Amino acid sequence: MEETQEGALSPAYNFREVEEKWYSFWEAGGYFKPKADPAKKPYTIVIPPPNVTGVLHMGHALNNTVQDILIRWQRMRGVPTLWVPGTDHAGIATQNVVEKKLAKEGKSRFDLGREAFVAEVWKWREEYGSTIIRQLRRLGASCDWSRERFTMDEGLSRAVRETFVKLYEDELIYQGHYIINWCPRCRTALSDEEAPYKEVEGKLYFYRYLVKDPNLDALVPDDQVVIATTRPETMLGDTAIAVNPKDKRYAGIEGKEVYLPLQNRKLRVIRDDLIDPEFGTGIVKVTPAHDPNDFEMGHRHQLEFRNVFHPDGRVNENGAPYENLDRFEARKKILEDLKAAGLFIREEAHVHKVPHCYRCDTVVEPYLSKQWFVRMKPLAQEALRAQKEGKVKFFPKRWTKVYLHWLRNIRDWCVSRQIWWGHQIPVWYCDACATQQNGQGGVFVSREDLTQCPKCQGPLRRDEDVLDTWFSSWLWPFSTLGWPDEQSEDLKCFYPTSSLVTAQEILYFWVARMIMAGLHFRKAVPFSQVYIHGTVRADSGQKMSKSLGNAIDPLEVIEEIGTDGLRFSIIMLTASGQDAYLSREKFELGRNFTNKIWNAARFALMNLEGFKAPSKFNLKPESLTIVDRWILSLLQGLIGEMDRALKDYRFNDAATAFYHFFWHQFCDWYLEAAKPVLNGFDWEEKEKTLAVLLHVFETGLRLLHPFMPYISEEIWQRFKTCFKDPGAFGPSIMVSDWPKAQRKFSDPDAERRGTLMQRAVSGIRDLRAKLNIPHTALVSVTVKAEGTVKKDIELMSRLISHLGKLEKLEIVPAYDRDKDSVGNVYPDMEIYLRAGGLVDLEAERKKLSGKIEETRQRLEQLETRLANESFVTRAPKEIVEKEKARCEELKSQMASLRENLNLFSEIS
């Protein structure tokens, strides 16, 4: 850092250098690691592990800044603090990335084979997987990097294996045929949460099915049997048609022999409550293998399940003559053929919702296949019980209801995925033993890899599938701490963790499942508080995302204005739990504030040159001026407010409180008032002012540190040299004490008087500005005030240089204004400025009349209220007293205003 001769800081703040310097300093000092103290309950956060494929976006920036604030705050409070970092293997996402890379080389994963492909993914992870970790450091995250975990590392793999086996033993995991969401592109199953519905403008097609005409002994189109569908291609898998049992229109329909067009297959005719007679024609084609509702009907009525698609979405042999056509090609062809056969009636525009793959946006196909499921009801029951006992608190509270609703309506979780990157399912099959125990004989679930059948020693076949990514994520709060090793020190010490900070999108995916896993495997909720912050959106209201091109890259912002500026902006702009709408310009807030702090520090250090204060602030309030007592009292209030806000996860309130205090009280008023003292020659006064200034600034830096870690450290380190015993402050601000409010400096009277002083000064400035009196021109001011007010204003007027030049300041108990005066009238003071011939009498008179009218109305309101008996008897006493006093004030104010108005009238 370049320094001027006077020893002040260089004018421009070199955040790049500062940030790099202090982050390595902290890490080298081991401050990110928990300081063990058996007497204290630790504070722990596990990071929501970002995808290894990820790059830091604004959502991460917000999420991790919040966590870092909590961690730094608790650490400074003296609590042993642990923030566990790590990354998620992100099954499909990562596999996609590597597959894309291979595609550029003209290869597919099938060319490599499973083993080589997985090796390729690991290689990719070694090379690029640490990008986001590096970026988290750049953000200032004070994670304990020595405990960094990865959802596929050895320990976590063991946890996953243990979990699967345990669930199997508890009969909470089973294999079943089910309609699942199938992505034909990714060729894997998706959970309901991974297949969000999107509104699509489709078509509803109407066409006739066939019946057998006994007279002709031939199939003919039937005008009675007309169905409506959005997906004609699935008719290849139809095995029935259905109508509502109460639908009178189709009374005789069961008597008909109905046949499927194009394939001329006979269909059953069933009646089912599910059918809405109002929709379409009231007749539904039933495709049990390709629609979730039809699947259920299929079971109810013992229908045939006829699968007509290959896993990649092409029609299979059951769909002849459309075999090998893509599903959408088949749709076209089938419609053409229906038209050619004269069966087609019409089509309607129809907007409906269609599930899409959340990774690749392909239309998801409901697909009948064999998958592994976790039975969720019993797990949800445990979670519901825990919630009843108030074990987990959500911030903001409204998420509790959303969470409970989901738990109460929970459905089984399909955990198998047909991809290669992930935890392979620990299940082995022995074909030889398969026929025993009703076909359940050949299935072996094991903690250890099996090489031969435990029963017949024959060859085994391992289940090809891997587990859903969330199957490792839901164990994260304890798998990262050493589980399943119950003797792990970390597990004993840090589980359950304290807070979980996350976005609303993964409440079901992750938060709810973690709670269930924690309760089931560890008999304790994984964390006691969940803070759910808002989504970061672009100014337009859209979600910020790279694909929409509206993303603001946090790293670019950091390059431009520094980490502290980014952190402060994003926190101050995000109300607790509300979505944040960000644009490039909004970060100017943080940039400007950084600049302000830096310059205030330059000013302070310039003045502190050569000054040495005792490490403990030991001045007595009685020995200080009203200005000192005022700022000290505000400081105590700030500490209280920030503590309350942080406890309630109201980070923006904490940030705003600090911002307002530092800029608009400390800089605008205290530093300005300090200037004349610091430039004066009263050494005793000067020393006291410096001590207060240093104390307030240093305390402020500690309050600021969780929000803006770098600049607070940089300035704090420089301030340290201004103390007689710098060692008393410890090596770094991040391990210094979080400020505690000191009651002896809390002084409501000083605060009241301070406000009054500010008003007097502003009032005088206002008059100057209105009359356009240049700064250098002498003016004479008369203030009507008494008692301490008089003294305070005298003091303030001496201190604030921005008042401009005063010829004379008179503070008098009463004032007869003359024709050259112009005034500001407040409830507790009147300020007049003698300004030669500058006064516009007419305007002044108007202004005064307005004020009188305003005051009269308010007085009237108050008097009516006070006349109201129920107000006097029911309202709290202090409110009534206040109103009474206010009435008196207004009365005298009115009298004085009238007097002045009369004066004006006399003059003219």
Place this chain on the structure above:
RNA sequence: GGGCAAUUAGCUCAGUUGGUUAGAGCACUACCUUGACAUGGUAGGGGUCAGAGGUUCGAGUCCUCUAUUGCCCACCA
């Protein structure tokens, strides 16, 4: 269809259990390069708190309804 939010200054949003004259940032207007800071200072303008009713001595705040917007959930083929 059900649920949850939101609606306050030109814009983006605060407003903790109801209690003096509803706040901030940005934008705007005027003046100011004064020895920390023009990424700044000083002062100012701008709001029938979405609408209607109700509870209360008193409502931006509580209740009901309406309107608009957003999000989540749900089996409309």
